[in-house]
Amino acid sequence: MSLDEINKNEVDIVIGALNADLIPFLNTWRPFFSGFHLIIVKDPDLKEELNIPQGFDVDIYSKTDIEKVVGASNSTMFSGYSCRYFGYLVSKKKYIVSIDDDCVPAKDPKGFLVDAVSQHVSNLENPATPLFFNTLYDPYREGADFVRGYPFSLRSGVPCAASCGLWLNLADLDAPTQALKTEQRNTSYVDAVMTVPLKAMLPVSGINIAFNRELIGPALVPALRIAGEGRVRWETLEDVWCGMCLKHISDHLGYGVKTGLPYVWRNERGDAVESLRKKWEGMKLMEKSVPFFDSLKLPESAVTVADCVVELAKAVKEQLGSDDPAFTQAADAMVKWVQLWSSVNSSG
Amino acid sequence: MVEPANTVGIPLNHRALLKDELDIVIPTIRNLDFLEMWRPFLQPYHLIIVQDGDPSKTIAVPEGFDYELYNRNDINRILGPKASCISFKDSACRCFGYMVSKKKYIFTIDDDCFVAKDPSGKAVNALEQHIKNLLCPSSPFFFNTLYDPYREGADFVRGYPFSLREGVSTAVSHGLWLNIPDYDAPTQLVKPKERNTRYVDAVMTIPKGTLFPMCGMNLAFDRDLIGPAMYFGLMGDGQPIGRYDDMWAGWCVKVICDHLGLGVKTGLPYIYHSKASNPFVNLKKEYKGIFWQEDIIPFFQSAKLSKEAVTVQQCYLELSKMVKEKLSPIDPYFDKLADAMVTWIEAWDELNPATKA
Numbered sequence: 001m002s003l004d005e006i007n008k009n010e011v012d013i014v015i016g017a018l019n020a021d022l023i024p025f026l027n028t029w030r031p032f033f034s035g036f037h038l039i040i041v042k043d044p045d046l047k048e049e050l051n052i053p054q055g056f057d058v059d060i061y062s063k064t065d066i067e068k069v070v071g072a073s074n075s076t077m078f079s080g081y082s083c084r085y086f087g088y089l090v091s092k093k094k095y096i097v098s099i100d101d102d103c104v105p106a107k108d109p110k111g112f113l114v115d116a117v118s119q120h121v122s123n124l125e126n127p128a129t130p131l132f133f134n135t136l137y138d139p140y141r142e143g144a145d146f147v148r149g150y151p152f153s154l155r156s157g158v159p160c161a162a163s164c165g166l167w168l169n170l171a172d173l174d175a176p177t178q179a180l181k182t183e184q185r186n187t188s189y190v191d192a193v194m195t196v197p198l199k200a201m202l203p204v205s206g207i208n209i210a211f212n213r214e215l216i217g218p219a220l221v222p223a224l225r226i227a228g229e230g231r232v233r234w235e236t237l238e239d240v241w242c243g244m245c246l247k248h249i250s251d252h253l254g255y256g257v258k259t260g261l262p263y264v265w266r267n268e269r270g271d272a273v274e275s276l277r278k279k280w281e282g283m284k285l286m287e288k289s290v291p292f293f294d295s296l297k298l299p300e301s302a303v304t305v306a307d308c309v310v311e312l313a314k315a316v317k318e319q320l321g322s323d324d325p326a327f328t329q330a331a332d333a334m335v336k337w338v339q340l341w342s343s344v345n346s347s348g
Numbered sequence: 349m350v351e352p353a354n355t356v357g358i359p360l361n362h363r364a365l366l367k368d369e370l371d372i373v374i375p376t377i378r379n380l381d382f383l384e385m386w387r388p389f390l391q392p393y394h395l396i397i398v399q400d401g402d403p404s405k406t407i408a409v410p411e412g413f414d415y416e417l418y419n420r421n422d423i424n425r426i427l428g429p430k431a432s433c434i435s436f437k438d439s440a441c442r443c444f445g446y447m448v449s450k451k452k453y454i455f456t457i458d459d460d461c462f463v464a465k466d467p468s469g470k471a472v473n474a475l476e477q478h479i480k481n482l483l484c485p486s487s488p489f490f491f492n493t494l495y496d497p498y499r500e501g502a503d504f505v506r507g508y509p510f511s512l513r514e515g516v517s518t519a520v521s522h523g524l525w526l527n528i529p530d531y532d533a534p535t536q537l538v539k540p541k542e543r544n545t546r547y548v549d550a551v552m553t554i555p556k557g558t559l560f561p562m563c564g565m566n567l568a569f570d571r572d573l574i575g576p577a578m579y580f581g582l583m584g585d586g587q588p589i590g591r592y593d594d595m596w597a598g599w600c601v602k603v604i605c606d607h608l609g610l611g612v613k614t615g616l617p618y619i620y621h622s623k624a625s626n627p628f629v630n631l632k633k634e635y636k637g638i639f640w641q642e643d644i645i646p647f648f649q650s651a652k653l654s655k656e657a658v659t660v661q662q663c664y665l666e667l668s669k670m671v672k673e674k675l676s677p678i679d680p681y682f683d684k685l686a687d688a689m690v691t692w693i694e695a696w697d698e699l700n701p702a703t704k705a
Contacts, residue, residue, distance in 0.1 A: 109467065132645065133560035135524060135614055136544065143546060145539065148532040149561025149595040151645045152638060164493065171494060174506040181503065186494065188501055190550040200555035202491035203507030233506065240507030259493050283510055290490065290509045 006121045012093040012213075013117065014039045016084030018231050019101050020048035027053055028104040032115045039087040041066070043231070044079050061086060070340055077222055077333055080231055081206060082238055085222035085337075088213065089344050095124055096217075097210040099264060100233070106168045106265040109189050119193075119262035120163045120210035127157025128195040128256020137260070138193040157195075161216040161255035162246055165208035166190075170266040172205040175234040175280060178272035193260040198251050201293055204243020207233065208264045211246075218305045218341045219249045223330040226281050232270035237282045241330065244293050249308040252298045281326065288323050292316070309338045350526045350545045352462035352620035353471035355385050364392035365479045370453040372475075373445030377401040377437075382459050383410045389463070389473045393455075396445040398423075401437060418444060430698075433691040438584025440593030442564065446571065446578050447696050453482060454575070455568040460623035464526045467547050477551075477617035478521045478568035485515025486553040486611020495615070496551040519574040519610040520601060523566035524548075525621040530563045532591075532638070533631035540627070551615040556606045559648055562598020566619045569601075573610055575700075576660045577601045579692040581685060588681050589640070590633030596685075599648040604663040607653045636679070643678050647671075661693050668693075 013036050015022070022040070026033065030053075037057050042050055044063035052058060066075045066086050078086045084098050097120050105113045126140040131154050139146045139155070146155050170178075171186035178184070196202050211220060224241035233239075250257050296315055302308045313334035320327035372393050374380065377400040383390065387410070395415035399407050403419035423444055424431045434444045439458065446454055455475050464472045484498040490512050497504045497513070504513050529544040554560050569578060577600050580593035605612050651670055657663045672686035 133554055133558050133614075135522065135560060135563065136529065137548060141546075143542065143544065145529070145531060145535050145542065147561050148530050148535075148563070148591065148634075149598070149641070150532075151641050153642050154645075166493065171503075172506050173503055174508075177503050177506075184501065184503070186501065188494075188499075188549060190495060190548055191546055192548040192550065196491055197555050197558035199557045200491045201489075202493060203505050205493065205505065205507075237507060243507075259491075282507075286507060286509045287511055290512070 006118055008035045010094040011117070011121060012037055012039050012087070012091040012096050014041070014084050014087035014091065014096050014098045015101055016081060016087070016098070017042045017050055017101055018046065018081065020046060021051045022101060023051050023053045025101050025104070026056060030055070031113070032105060032117050036117065037093070039091060041078070041083040041087045043083045044075055061090070069344060074336060074340065077336065080229065081233070081236055082222035084206070085220065088217060088220055089341060091213060094212065094214045095121055095210060096213050097121070098206065100207045100266070102267045102269045103167070103207060103264040104267065106263040114262050114264070116165060116208065116262035116264055120165065123163035123193055123258045124160050124210060124212050126160065128160040128258055129154065129157045130195050130198040130251070130256045133197055141193065158254050158256050159215055160212065160258055161250045162204075162209065162211040162257045164202070164204050164243075164257065164259040165210070165262045165264060166260065167207055167266040168263050170268060172207055172233060174282070175272045175275040178234065179276045182272070189263060190260065193258055195256045195258050196247065201244060201247060201290065202257070202259065203240050204246065206239030206242070207266060208262070209239075215255060216246065216250060216305055218309055218338055219246045221245050221309060221334045221337050223333040223337065224285070224326060225329065226285070226326065228278055230275070232275055234270065234272055234275040235278065235280065237285060240286070241289065244289060245309070245312055245334075248293055248296060248298070248312065249305060252302065252308060253305070285324060285326060288320060288327075292320055306338045306342065309334050350543065350620070351465065352385070352622065353465040355388055355463050355471050358388035358471060360388050360391055362392065365476060366453060367392040369451055370455060370479070371396050371445070371449040371451040373398065373442050373449065373454055373456040374459060375400055375439040375442035375445070376407060376459045378459065380407060380409055380459060382462060383413060385462050387412070389475055393475070394451070396449055398442050398445045400439065400441045418448065427695055430691050430695040433579070433582070433688040433695065435580065435583045435587070435593065436585040438590055438593060439564070440580035440583040443578055443580040443597070446575055447699055449571060452570065452572050453479070453568065454571050456564060457619065458565045460621065461525070461565055462620040462622050464618040464620040472617050472619070474523060474566060474617035474619050475568075478523060481521035481551055481613045482518050482568060482570055484518065486518045486613055487512065487515045488553050488556040488606070488611050491555055496553070496613070499551065516609050516611050517570070517573060518613055519570050519605050520612040521568040522562055522612065522614040523568070523617045523619060524615065525563075525565060526618050528621040528624045530565065530621070533627045533634050534638070536624070536627035536630065547618060548615065551613055554602070554612045554614055559599055559602055559645065560614065562594050562601065564594030564597070565621065566617070567594070574601055574605060574660055576693055576696045577604045577664050579689060582688050588679070589637050591630060592634070592637045595641075599644070600664065600667055603648055603651050603653070603667065604660060607657065607663055608660070640678060644675065647674055661697065664693055665690060
C-alpha cells in the first residue's frame with residue numbers, strides 16, 4: 001500500500017514521557033507526527049511539568065489522570081517506562097505507534113529521514129507470513145514477492161498484530177554487552193521487514209514499536225518489574241516480557257509479528273557501566289522465562305486475547321511463581337490489566 | 349537497475365580461507381564461461397563439475413582452475429545400479445558432486461550466476477561470506493532482532509538469554525540473488541520484468557521449527573555435519589516433476605538440522621543471477637509440484653524423528669520411511685523417491701565410509 005494512503009484517524013501515537021522537556025523530541029518528529037493524534041503519558045514519578053511545543057493534537061495524562069481512571073492503588077503499574085501502557089489503555093484507535101522519548105528520526109542510506117510512523121502502519125496493514133519463511137523477506141513489499149517453493153495456500157498471510165522496529169546509533173543492547181563494547185554503535189541499516197516465524201521467540205523492544213490495538217491490545221501487558229529498576233532501558237525487561245506474551249498469544253490466535261524497518265535514531269543516555277553495578281536480576285528472569293514460554297500451550301478454549309492473557313497469567317503463577325516473586329507480581333498485574341482493559345473499554 | 353560486478357583487476361587471493369577444505373560443485377550442461385568472472389575469488393579452490401546431459405559433449409573449463417569433471421558415464425560407472433538415484437537432464441545431478449567430494453565444506457553455484465555488487469559498488473566475494481557464515485555459530489532457539497549477532501558491529505540484543513548466546517554449529521549457509529529473483533513459474537508469468545534490486549545487508553538464522561524454500565543457486569554447507577541430507581531428489585528426465593530438487597533437499601535438511609541441533613542461515617551473500625529461465629517450460633516442470641507441495645509442507649512440518657536417530661543418515665532413512673508411508677498415497681512418485689532416498693544413503697556410505705558420524 002502507498003504510504004500516502006494511511007488513514008491518520010486510525011492511529012494514536014503514544015509517548016511515555018520519562019523526560020519533562022519534550023520540545024526537542026516532538027519538534028524533530030513533527031514532520032511525521034503532524035496530523036496524528038498524540039497521547040502523552042507522564043511517568044507518575046516525574047516531578048517536573050512537561051514542556052510540550054505548540055501545534056500538536058495531543059492529550060496529556062499525568063499521575064492524577066491515571067489515578068482517576070485506574071484508582072490510586074493501580075497507578076504503580078504505570079510508573080517508569082510502563083506509563084505508556086496507560087496510553088494504550090485509554091486510546092480509542094485501531095493502531096498504536098509508540099517511540100521512546102530519547103529517539104529521533106533516523107536517516108536511510110540515501111540520506112532521507114525515515115517516516116517511522118508510516119512504515120509501522122504499513123507493516124500493520126499488510127499481512128504477516130509466520131507459517132513459512134520467505135527468503136526474500138516481506139513478500140508484499142514493492143519489488144519483492146514469494147519465492148519458488150513457497151506454498152500457494154499460505155500466500156494470503158495472516159493479520160499482523162505487531163510491528164517491531166529497530167534502532168541506529170545506540171542499539172538496544174543489555175548493560176553487560178554495552179559496558180563491554182562502550183564504543184559500539186549500530187550503523188547497519190538492514191533494508192528489510194520480515195515476519196518472525198510461528199513458535200520462534202524474540203526479544204521485543206519497546207523503544208520503537210507499533211501494534212494493532214483492536215486485534216491484540218490487551219496482550220501488551222505492563223507486568224514484569226525488576227526490583228530497583230531505574231529509568232534506563234538497560235535496567236528493565238517490561239517490554240521483553242510483554243513481547244514474549246504478545247508473541248505467544250499471537251501465535252496461538254493465528255496472528256503475525258513483524259520485525260525490521262523502521263529504524264529510529266537512538267540518542268546517548270545513561271551509563272551502561274553504572275547500570276551494571278546494580279545486580280541485574282533481568283538475566284535470571286529471562287533464563288527462567290525462555291523454557292516456560294517454549295513449552296507453554298494455551299488451551300484451545302482461550303479464543304479471545306483477554307482469555308489468553310488470563311490463562312497465561314495462571315500458567316506464570318503456577319510454573320514460575322515459586323522461582324521469583326517478580327513472576328507472581330507479573331501474573332497478578334496481568335490479571336489486573338485485563339480487568340482494567342475490560343472496564344475502561346467496556347463500550348468498545 | 350542492478351548490474352553484475354566487474355572483477356577485472358581484482359587480485360587473486362592466495363590466502364583464500366579453507367582452500368584445502370572446500371570443494372565447489374557446479375552442475376552444467378552448457379559451458380563454464382561464467383567462471384572467468386569468478387576467477388579472483390574461486391580459482392584457489394578445487395572444482396567438481398557435474399556435467400549433465402549428453403556425455404559425449406566436451407565442457408571446456410577455463411584455464412587455471414583445478415577440477416574434476418563427471419559426466420553421466422562416470423556417474424553410471426562409479427555408482428553402478430545406484431546411479432538411478434541421480435537425476436538426469438536436471439541440475440539436481442549436482443548432488444553427485446557432494447557425494448564424491450572428500451572435503452569438509454561444499455559451495456555450489458549455478459552457471460548463470462555472476463558476481464554481485466554491494467551498495468558501495470564493491471564486488472561481493474560470495475564464497476568468503478559463505479565461509480564466514482559457516483564458521484560462525486547459528487542461533488536457532490531465539491530470534492535476534494539485530495540478525496547475526498556474531499557479525500562485526502552487531503550483537504545479541506537486550507533480553508536475549510545468555511545461556512543461548514554460544515549458539516550451535518552452522519550446517520548450511522543459504523545465499524540470495526540480485527537481478528533475476530528465484531520466482532516460481534506463475535509468479536514469473538505475472539511479473540516477467542520484476543528484478544530484485546534490494547540488497548538486504550543481513551545474515552540470519554532460520555528459527556528452529558521453521559521451514560524455508562532452499563534455493564540451490566548459491567548455497568554452501570558443512571558436508572561433515574549435514575552432507576547425507578543434501579540429496580536433490582529425482583527430477584528431470586523420466587520424472588513427473590522438476591525445479592523442486594533444492595526445495596526437497598531444503599525441507600529434509602531443515603527437519604534434520606532442527607532435530608540434531610544444527611543451524612541454517614540465510615541472507616548474505618548475494619550473487620547476480622543473470623538468466624531467467626523460460627516460464628512456460630518452468631510451469632510444465634513445476635505443475636505437479638505446486639499441488640503436491642500443499643501436502644508436502646504439512647508433512648515436513650509435522651515430521652518427528654525418533655530419539656534414536658542421532659546421525660544424519662539415520663535421520664534421513666527415517667524420513668524416507670515416513671515419505672513412503674505418508675506421501676505415496678499422493679502419487680507413486682513418492683514411493684520411487686523414498687526408495688531413491690535410501691539408495692542415495694547407501695551410495696553415500698559406500699563412497700564415504702569414514703563419515704558415519
